[in-house]
Every structure is written in C-alpha cells, then in structure tokens.
Amino acid sequence: MNEEFDVIIIGGGVVGCAIAWYLAHFDLQILLLEKELDVCSGVSKANTGIIHSRSYWTPHTLKGELHLRSLSWIEQAEKELDIEFLKTGALTMAFSRDDLEFLQTLKERGKIEGAQILAPREAHTLEPMISDKIFAAYYDPETRVASPFELNIALAESAFLNGVHFILGQEVVGFEEEKSIVGVLTENGKYLSRWVVNCAGLSSSYLAQKSGDNIPSLRPLRGEYLVLDRECRGLVHHVLYPVPVGETKGILVSPTTDGNILVGPNLEPAEDEDTSTTKEGLKEVEEGGKKLIPSLPVSQTIATFSGLRPTLPDRDFHIFFSSRFPSLLHLVGIESPGLTASFGIAEYVGDLLHKRGLKLRERSDFVIRSSFPVFRKLPWEERERLIQEDDNWGKIVCRCEEVTVAEVKHALLSSPGASTLDGLKRRVRVMMGRCQGGFCGMRLPFLMAETLGLEERRIVKSGRNSFYLGEETKEVRSGASLY
Amino acid sequence: MPRSIRGDVVVIGGGPAGMAAALSSWEAGAKSVFLLERNEYLGGILPQCIHPGFGLQIWGEELTGPEYAEIFIENLNRTGVEAMTDTAALELTPERIVKAVNPQGAWEIKANSIILSMGCRERTRGMLQIPGYRPAGIFTAGLAQYLVNIAGYLPGKDIVILGSGDIGLIMARRLTLEGARVKMVVEIKNSLSGLVRNYVQCIQDFNIPLLFSHTVTEVRGKERVEAVVISEVDEEGNPLSGGEREVECDTLLLSVGLIPENELSRQAKIPLSPQTGGPWVDEDFSTDLEGFFACGNVASVFDLVDYVTLVAERAGRAAVLARPPQEKHILRAGEGVHTVIPQRIREGKDGFLFIRPQKSMKGVTVSFWEREKIFYQKKISICRPSEMIKLDLAQIPWPQEKGEIKVEIKGTEIQGIS
Numbered sequence: 001m002n003e004e005f006d007v008i009i010i011g012g013g014v015v016g017c018a019i020a021w022y023l024a025h026f027d028l029q030i031l032l033l034e035k036e037l038d039v040c041s042g043v044s045k046a047n048t049g050i051i052h053s054r055s056y057w058t059p060h061t062l063k064g065e066l067h068l069r070s071l072s073w074i075e076q077a078e079k080e081l082d083i084e085f086l087k088t089g090a091l092t093m094a095f096s097r098d099d100l101e102f103l104q105t106l107k108e109r110g111k112i113e114g115a116q117i118l119a120p121r122e123a124h125t126l127e128p129m130i131s132d133k134i135f136a137a138y139y140d141p142e143t144r145v146a147s148p149f150e151l152n153i154a155l156a157e158s159a160f161l162n163g164v165h166f167i168l169g170q171e172v173v174g175f176e177e178e179k180s181i182v183g184v185l186t187e188n189g190k191y192l193s194r195w196v197v198n199c200a201g202l203s204s205s206y207l208a209q210k211s212g213d214n215i216p217s218l219r220p221l222r223g224e225y226l227v228l229d230r231e232c233r234g235l236v237h238h239v240l241y242p243v244p245v246g247e248t249k250g251i252l253v254s255p256t257t258d259g260n261i262l263v264g265p266n267l268e269p270a271e272d273e274d275t276s277t278t279k280e281g282l283k284e285v286e287e288g289g290k291k292l293i294p295s296l297p298v299s300q301t302i303a304t305f306s307g308l309r310p311t312l313p314d315r316d317f318h319i320f321f322s323s324r325f326p327s328l329l330h331l332v333g334i335e336s337p338g339l340t341a342s343f344g345i346a347e348y349v350g351d352l353l354h355k356r357g358l359k360l361r362e363r364s365d366f367v368i369r370s371s372f373p374v375f376r377k378l379p380w381e382e383r384e385r386l387i388q389e390d391d392n393w394g395k396i397v398c399r400c401e402e403v404t405v406a407e408v409k410h411a412l413l414s415s416p417g418a419s420t421l422d423g424l425k426r427r428v429r430v431m432m433g434r435c436q437g438g439f440c441g442m443r444l445p446f447l448m449a450e451t452l453g454l455e456e457r458r459i460v461k462s463g464r465n466s467f468y469l470g471e472e473t474k475e476v477r478s479g480a481s482l483y
Numbered sequence: 484m485p486r487s488i489r490g491d492v493v494v495i496g497g498g499p500a501g502m503a504a505a506l507s508s509w510e511a512g513a514k515s516v517f518l519l520e521r522n523e524y525l526g527g528i529l530p531q532c533i534h535p536g537f538g539l540q541i542w543g544e545e546l547t548g549p550e551y552a553e554i555f556i557e558n559l560n561r562t563g564v565e566a567m568t569d570t571a572a573l574e575l576t577p578e579r580i581v582k583a584v585n586p587q588g589a590w591e592i593k594a595n596s597i598i599l600s601m602g603c604r605e606r607t608r609g610m611l612q613i614p615g616y617r618p619a620g621i622f623t624a625g626l627a628q629y630l631v632n633i634a635g636y637l638p639g640k641d642i643v644i645l646g647s648g649d650i651g652l653i654m655a656r657r658l659t660l661e662g663a664r665v666k667m668v669v670e671i672k673n674s675l676s677g678l679v680r681n682y683v684q685c686i687q688d689f690n691i692p693l694l695f696s697h698t699v700t701e702v703r704g705k706e707r708v709e710a711v712v713i714s715e716v717d718e719e720g721n722p723l724s725g726g727e728r729e730v731e732c733d734t735l736l737l738s739v740g741l742i743p744e745n746e747l748s749r750q751a752k753i754p755l756s757p758q759t760g761g762p763w764v765d766e767d768f769s770t771d772l773e774g775f776f777a778c779g780n781v782a783s784v785f786d787l788v789d790y791v792t793l794v795a796e797r798a799g800r801a802a803v804l805a806r807p808p809q810e811k812h813i814l815r816a817g818e819g820v821h822t823v824i825p826q827r828i829r830e831g832k833d834g835f836l837f838i839r840p841q842k843s844m845k846g847v848t849v850s851f852w853e854r855e856k857i858f859y860q861k862k863i864s865i866c867r868p869s870e871m872i873k874l875d876l877a878q879i880p881w882p883q884e885k886g887e888i889k890v891e892i893k894g895t896e897i898q899g900i901s
C-alpha cells in the first residue's frame with residue numbers, strides 16, 4: 001500500500017475499534033492493523049464485560065476521568081451500533097460493619113438516583129440466593145452488562161461501514177521516520193501515516209519501547225473465570241460485587257447478556273500472554289463465587305477461561321505522545337475498566353490528536369449500523385418469514401444456542417468477517433453453549449470452508465497454526481452432506 | 484404465521500429409539516405419526532458407528548451401525564410415518580405442542596402423544612474443568628468419530644484418550660487403523676468404563692497402554708494441543724502431587740460420559756430423575772406427565788442399541804393406547820445400584836427392568852425390598868457398570884399394594900479389567 005493514511009490504529013481490541021469508530025465520524029483516511037486473524041482477539045475477548053457505573057470510578061486518575069467521560073456516550077453508542085447493554089444494576093455485598101464505610105463511599109461517589117444501602121432482608125428480596133451472612137448491600141441501578149465480543153465487533157463493523165480499512169493478521173514490529181510522518185513497519189511491509197495510535201493491549205508497552213520511549217513493561221495480571229450453563233439463568237439478576245480487598249473489584253457473580261452466569265475473576269501474576277487456567281485459580285474463583293452465592297451450582301460449569309490485565313505499577317492508564325515520533329500516540333496500561341472507558345478513551349484520543357493538529361471535520365454521511373437478526377431471539381412469525389426469504393434460516397447448525405446457517409454465513413461474509421472458528425463463536429455464539437461444539441463442531445468447519453472457498457484442512461480455531469482437522473482418512477469419504 | 488399441523492403421535496429425535504417408537508406407533512394403529520430429526524438423515528448416532536456390534540441381542544447377528552439403522556429406515560419407508568429430517572424441535576409445551584423449524588418453514592405441531600427420543604450429548608472439557616490453555620485439538624470422542632467416519636478427517640496424529648468408555652475404546656482402534664498414534668488411554672477410576680470385549684478388541688489387540696487411576700490435569704499448547712499432563716489420582720479422583728508427567732500429543736479425545744438431552748423435557752415441565760438425568764418412566768416408558776413418553780438414551784444412557792429398540796417399541800405402542808394414569812410402584816436405587824430404569828412399575832406383567840451396577844462385582848445378588856422385607860432375589864455370576872442387568876418384569880412377584888421398592892446389588896468387588 002503506497003497510500004498515505006491520516007491515522008493508523010495498531011490493535012483491533014475494544015479500544016482500537018472504539019477509536020476507529022469515533023474517528024470514522026470525521027473525514028479521515030484510517031487504517032487499523034491487527035496482528036491476529038480477527039478483531040477482538042486480545043484482552044477484550046476475555047473479561048467480565050461490565051459497564052461499571054459512576055459509583056465505581058476511581059477519582060484522581062486518568063482511568064477514572066475517562067470512565068466518567070465514557071458513560072455519557074452509552075446511549076449514543078447503543079443507537080449507532082444497534083446494540084443494547086443489559087441494565088442489570090448491581091449489589092455490592094458487605095460482610096461486616098467495617099465494610100459499611102466502603103458502601104457509603106460508593107453511594108457518595110455515584111450520586112445515582114435510586115441507589116441505596118440495603119439491609120440484608122431488602123437485599124434478599126432483590127436477590128434471594130445471596131449469602132445470609134451479609135451485613136448490608138449497596139444497590140446501584142446503573143450498572144450494565146455488555147457482551148464484550150458484541151461491542152468490540154459492532155465497533156469494528158461500524159468503523160468498516162464508514163470507510164475504515166482493516167488489515168488483519170498483520171503484526172506491527174516497529175516504526176520509521178519518514179519526513180514529517182511515521183512509517184509503521186509490519187512483517188510484510190511498511191504503511192505510512194500522519195498519525196499513529198498504539199493501542200496494542202498487552203504489547204503496547206513493548207511497541208512504545210520499540211519507538212524509543214521510556215515506559216516500564218506491562219505486568220500481566222491474570223483473572224480466571226467459570227461460565228455456568230444457561231439453565232442457571234435466574235439464579236442472579238444483578239451484578240454481585242464483594243467489597244474489594246486489595247487491588248481489584250474482587251470475584252463477582254454476574255449474569256451475561258446471553259443468559260449464562262459468569263463467576264470470576266481472581267487476580268494472579270502471570271507470564272507473558274499466558275492465558276491458561278489453573279486448578280488453584282479455578283478453585284479460588286469457585287470459593288469467591290460461593291462467598292456471594294453459597295449454593296452456586298458449579299457442577300453446571302460449561303467452560304473456563306482466563307484473561308490478562310495489562311497493568312503498569314501505578315495501575316492507571318498512560319496515554320502519551322512518543323518523544324521520538326511526535327505524531328505517535330501510545331496507550332499503555334488499559335486495564336479495567338477499559339471496556340467501560342473505551343468511548344471516553346476514543347474521544348480523548350481524538351482531542352489529543354486534534355490539539356496537535358489533526359483536522360476533525362465531521363462527516364455528514366455517517367452510516368448507522370444495523371445488527372443482523374439473532375434467530376434465537378426472534379418470534380415465530382418472524383422466523384417463518386425469514387425462512388421463506390432464505391431457507392438457511394431454517395437450518396440449525398448449533399443446537400445449544402439455536403444458531404442457523406444464515407447467521408453463520410452472514411458472520412463469515414460480513415466485514416471485518418470471521419475467518420476462524422473462534423471468530424464465528426464470538427459473532428454468533430456457535431460452540432459456546434453447553435455442548436461446547438460437540439454438535440456444531442461436525443458442521444462448522446465444512447460450512448466455513450465452503451462459504452469462504454477455503455480448503456477444509458486450512459480451517460483454524462484462532463491462531464494461524466491452530467488447525468482444527470488432521471489428515472484425510474485412508475478411505476474415500478462417505479460423500480454424505482456435512483451440514 | 485407458523486404452519487399448524489396435528490398428529491396422533493409426534494416423535495422427537497430420529498435415532499434408533501425414535502425410529503422404533505414411530506414404527507410401533509404406526510403398527511399399533513396411529514393414523515398420523517410425525518418423526519422429527521434435526522440431522523439430514525435418520526439413524527441418530529448409528530451412521531457414524533461403522534464398527535460391528537449392533538443387533539446381537541435381538542437378531543442374533545452382529546451388524547454395523549449403518550446396517551442396523553438401514554433396517555429401520557426401510558421399514559419406516561413402508562409405513563405412513565412422516566419422517567421430517569432437517570427438522571429441529573426447539574420448543575415443547577406441557578399441552579403437547581412442539582415448535583420446530585426446517586428449511587420449509589416454522590412448524591407448530593399439536594399431538595395426542597409425544598415420544599421423546601432426543602438421545603444424549605457428550606460431556607465436555609468445560610464440565611471437567613481441566614485447566615490449561617484452550618487450543619485446537621480437543622474433541623469429544625463422538626465428534627472425532629463423526630469426523631473420521633463421515634467427514635473423512637483424522638482429528639490429529641498423536642492422540643491421548645481420556646476415559647475408557649466404549650466410544651473412546653472404539654476410537655482408539657479406529658484411529659490406529661487410520662494411521663494415527665494412540666499414545667494411551669487414561670482412566671480416572673480403577674476399573675474399565677466400557678465393555679470388556681471393546682477393551683480386548685480395541686486396546687489389548689493393538690498394544691495401547693491403558694492407565695487406571697490417572698487423569699489429565701493440564702492441557703499445554705496455545706494454538707494446537709502440544710502435550711497434556713497426566714497425573715495419578717487417589718480413590719476420590721484427586722490428583723496426587725508429584726505423580727505428574729507430560730505426554731506429548733496433538734489431540735486429546737474425551738470419552739467421559741454422556742448426558743441425556745432433556746432441554747425440551749424441562750421446557751414441558753416433565754419431572755426428571757437426578758440419577759438418570761432423564762424423565763421418570765414406567766414400564767411403558769410413559770413419563771410422569773400424561774401424554775409424554777421417553778425412550779432410549781434420553782431416558783437413561785443405554786449401552787446397547789438392542790435394548791433401546793426394545794424399550795422404544797413399548798413406548799410406541801403405549802403412546803397409541805394412551806392408558807389413563809394410575810398408581811405405581813416406585814423403584815429406588817439402593818446400595819450398589821447406579822440406576823434403575825424404569826423407576827415406576829404400573830403392573831409389572833410384561834416389559835423389562837434394566838439395572839446399572841455401581842461397581843464391577845462377582846457372586847452378585849440382586850435384591851428387591853418392600854419396606855423391611857426382601858420379596859425377590861436374583862443371583863448373577865458377574866456384573867459391570869458398563870453392562871446393564873436386564874430382568875423380565877414378569878419374573879418378579881410384585882407386591883399387591885403399590886409403594887416404594889428398593890433395589891440392591893451385593894457382591895465381591897473386582898478391580899481393573901477382569
């Protein structure tokens with residue numbers, strides 16, 4: 001590409017995609033480079049997905065400031081992206097008189113209408129399954145739950161729809177001076193841009209060091225989770241927080257946008273990019289969850305996973321221009337609440353670039369995204385209508401989450417579309433239900449290969465070498481239709 | 484609007500259970516029978532089971548899965564049973580309305596009787612909570628069986644199998660014949676889960692190591708499986724520290740159990756047994772909710788398809804008779820018993836009782852208790868958890884008065900394979 005961009009964004013996580021989406025409102029040539037084969041492949045794919053309310057902001061920090069700034073974007077984002085955050089509300093549970101003070105702080109910090117401190121009995125009326133050892137609980141009506149995948153991907157799709165270029169599977173390895181602009185070096189070449197934004201998540205400090213900037217390396221702090229079967233829906237209705245001890249919000253129990261229950265995360269130091277789960281970690285998560293809900297049905301666990309918080313020693317966000325490349329902006333340490341703060345971060349980044357000279361001329365032709373129908377949520381009349389339009393709506397590929405061939409094809413053919421099995425999973429929830437791909441694992445790789453015109457053996461789970469199928473068998477295959 | 488139709492009998496699931504049930508409903512005089520199957524083909528799990536081992540009990544001859552299924556498909560073709568393949572039942576109400584979709588449209592089917600025969604699904608890694616990474620290369624054994632036998636692909640080259648259930652054992656042989664290296668089968672218990680004949684023919688004959696009292700405690704490899712860590716376990720199944728070792732492999736197959744597929748039954752509020760995971764049923768395979776029947780693996784995991792056929796035929800007939808509810812004996816699993824099915828006895832005049840023991844034992848006595856009194860005993864030389872004990876209901880002198888009956892198995896425990 002010899003083209004010169006106005007802005008190159010490095011990283012297709014929720015932050016990179018929010019910046020792309022925000023800047024797409026202006027008349028700019030934008031390119032997003034992502035090293036993985038899909039957007040939403042880093043920190044943004046493995047977190048709790050909570051849109052923390054005003055009560056949970058951290059004063060005197062940049063992350064606190066951007067958190068608050070982001071909250072005023074919620075409604076516009078929901079409209080423009082055609083997504084909906086689940087306004088569950090939250091209960092923060094205190095187990096001793098000493099914790100009461102913390103509840104008071106939350107209440108004062110939030111100044112949220114309808115927020116209140118509840119006596120145990122009132123808390124039990126809201127959430128009958130919570131521990132009867134509680135001393136009091138803070139009720140906050142403003143907490144929301146997002147599907148982190150849906151948000152990240154909707155931002156990417158909206159950005160694409162409005163002209164942002166995406167190049168996936170392209171790792172940035174360094175920067176080069178090019179007169180007054182920056183050359184962004186990747187494995188396969190060089191891209192030129194007036195402005196560059198490094199929001200490479202866990203690699204952001206490494207890239208900042210590559211550009212000659214002095215920033216400590218990120219310390220990944222891992223959090224592990226249990227996902228419970230949708231059968232447990234109704235067990236909790238609000239996000240349940242403990243009163244935190246130490247560095248994080250603690251182990252939560254939270255409903256998800258899709259009716260599962262999420263338990264976690266714990267906090268433990270981890271090696272670089274080590275997103276494995278451990279026996280001890282999962283045990284700790286289980287115990288943490290049971291402290292809030294003693295009868296937590298952990299036997300209904302359908303999956304476990306872990307995510308890495310990209311943290312700096314002061315646990316704040318660091319957003320700064322490179323000392324060597326004046327138009328290269330680094331975003332380092334975007335840990336929790338980075339998802340919540342993503343809109344605020346995007347606007348802030350826009351402001352910083354603008355102050356240094358980036359012209360922001362608002363476009364009049366910005367297109368609103370409309371999300372593709374989700375079969376599982378449609379009324380029967382609508383199902384019948386869609387099947388008459390396209391019989392792929394009548395073919396269920398994933399029986400746990402009731403996903404149809406029509407939805408899978410759309411996810412494969414949309415932009416930026418799924419090119420991996422995990423990418424499909426994050427878009428349409430195949431392989432994510434209680435059988436974890438036992439059923440749709442028979443169909444998806446073949447449907448995917450056919451739709452994308454790929455060889456079946458090239459189908460990967462997520463990374464370039466994560467091949468799903470082995471060699472062909474000796475016998476000629478049966479010729480049965482495969483999905 | 485969805486298309487509305489009515490039927491005498493609607494059968495959900497077109498595996499061996501559903502096919503046999505639909506056939507016998509038709510033969511018993513049902514005027515309209517719908518058989519709903521979400522796959523493109525009938526037969527359930529059978530088309531992918533290309534090994535012989537089906538039909539010995541009822542036809543005295545060993546057929547392969549596809550051959551066994553073919554007999555029923557041909558018989559069905561000679562009846563007026565309407566087989567709707569590619570049709571997924573998605574909703575079920577207590578009023579016996581099934582909602583389903585297929586490429587033709589959305590359907591609402593009202594039935595006088597509904598037969599549930601949805602089979603079961605496999606237990607997954609997530610349920611076992613095996614720690615480690617989440618790379619490609621972890622498959623349930625049944626999924627791998629489909630990939631090999633129907634799709635024509637190996638799941639990988641170097642394979643570790645967790646669980647000594649039949650599907651795992653059969654896949655060990657199949658994969659070896661296809662040129663993959665099955666490095667070992669690891670079993671958490673101290674005895675075999677599957678059939679001894681499968682151990683002999685699939686493991687021993689191919690010199691595949693089988694480790695009892697071991698489990699997989701970690702998955703390594705970020706993109707594709709690179710190794711698993713196996714560890715010895717104590718009697719409760721907890722890994723012993725210090726006993727870990729790494730086994731290089733690119734594939735982990737899980738053969739760690741099946742779960743009856745009862746999402747629809749739950750929607751219809753059919754009472755389920757915590758032991759079997761399926762509806763409580765009587766000898767007609769009638770559930771506790773009038774007009775609903777359940778047969779095959781949806782009711783309880785059967786290891787032999789022949790037994791599935793036997794019980795499904797009873798369910799099919801009973802669905803047409805639609806006898807009114809009446810008081811029944813209630814069977815409870817006592818000492819040594821994993822599950823009994825049926826758990827309700829209406830008359831006990833004909834039909835079968837299947838009992839799955841908890842452990843491998845020899846010199847076995849099966850006892851039936853009414854309150855403090857044993858009213859029937861049966862001696863058996865040997866029993867194993869992998870094989871259900873099948874009894875004729877008519878042999879058992881059921882008490883006059885309906886009440887609770889406890890079934891118990893006692894014997895000398897045997898370990899390992901013998």
Ligand SMILES: Cc1cc2nc3c(=O)[nH]c(=O)nc-3n(C[C@H](O)[C@H](O)[C@H](O)COP(=O)(O)OP(=O)(O)OC[C@H]3O[C@@H](n4cnc5c(N)ncnc54)[C@H](O)[C@@H]3O)c2cc1C
Pocket residue numbers: 010011012013014015016017033034035036039040041042043044045046047048049050051052170171172173199200201202203204207222223224265307308309310334335336337338339340341
């Ligand atoms: C356990 C946990 C729980 C959390 N819970 C919450 C919560 O409830 N609410 C909340 O608001 N926040 C939460 N967060 C924080 C939130 O998830 C993160 O702040 C947010 O996802 C960060 O997004 P990002 O785009 O900066 O990073 P990422 O999603 O990691 O995106 C960075 C992208 O850059 C790519 N990349 C890296 N290097 C290169 C390169 N050299 N070239 C090209 N591309 C590159 C990566 O592949 C990645 O896709 C949580 C985080 C964790 C870990």
Ligand SMILES: Cc1cc2nc3c(=O)[nH]c(=O)nc-3n(C[C@H](O)[C@H](O)[C@H](O)COP(=O)(O)OP(=O)(O)OC[C@H]3O[C@@H](n4cnc5c(N)ncnc54)[C@H](O)[C@@H]3O)c2cc1C
Pocket residue numbers: 495496497498499500501519520521522526527528529532535536537538570571572573600601602603625628649650653744747778779780781785786787788789791
């Ligand atoms: C790998 C393997 C090897 C075996 N080997 C032997 C052997 O050697 N000898 C032997 O005798 N037995 C063997 N068995 C056991 C035997 O195959 C089973 O007991 C038998 O298949 C159970 O029959 P079923 O009809 O209850 O379930 P299934 O065969 O599982 O059929 C259930 C059917 O219901 C359909 N269905 C489920 N839900 C819905 C819905 N909502 N809508 C529409 N359709 C639905 C499914 O698609 C499926 O086709 C083996 C089983 C397996 C898995």
